[in-house]
Amino acid sequence: MMNGKEILNIFGFKVKEEPLSIYPYSPVYQVKCGVKDVVVKCTQRRAKNAKR
Structure with a gap:
């Protein structure tokens, strides 16, 4: 599972902590x-599925 920073980065949010x-x-x-x-809520395991 990805951490919160990785999830937010996928959606274009750059976070430091x-x-x-x-x-x-x-x-x-x-x-x-x-x-x-x-x-931002993570509902799919893979980023390509979440972007649909």
């Missing part, structure tokens, strides 16, 4: 996209 999931049962990350907050 390992993010903490906001959901205790699966990797869900709240990040800034410009001035907005967005939520």
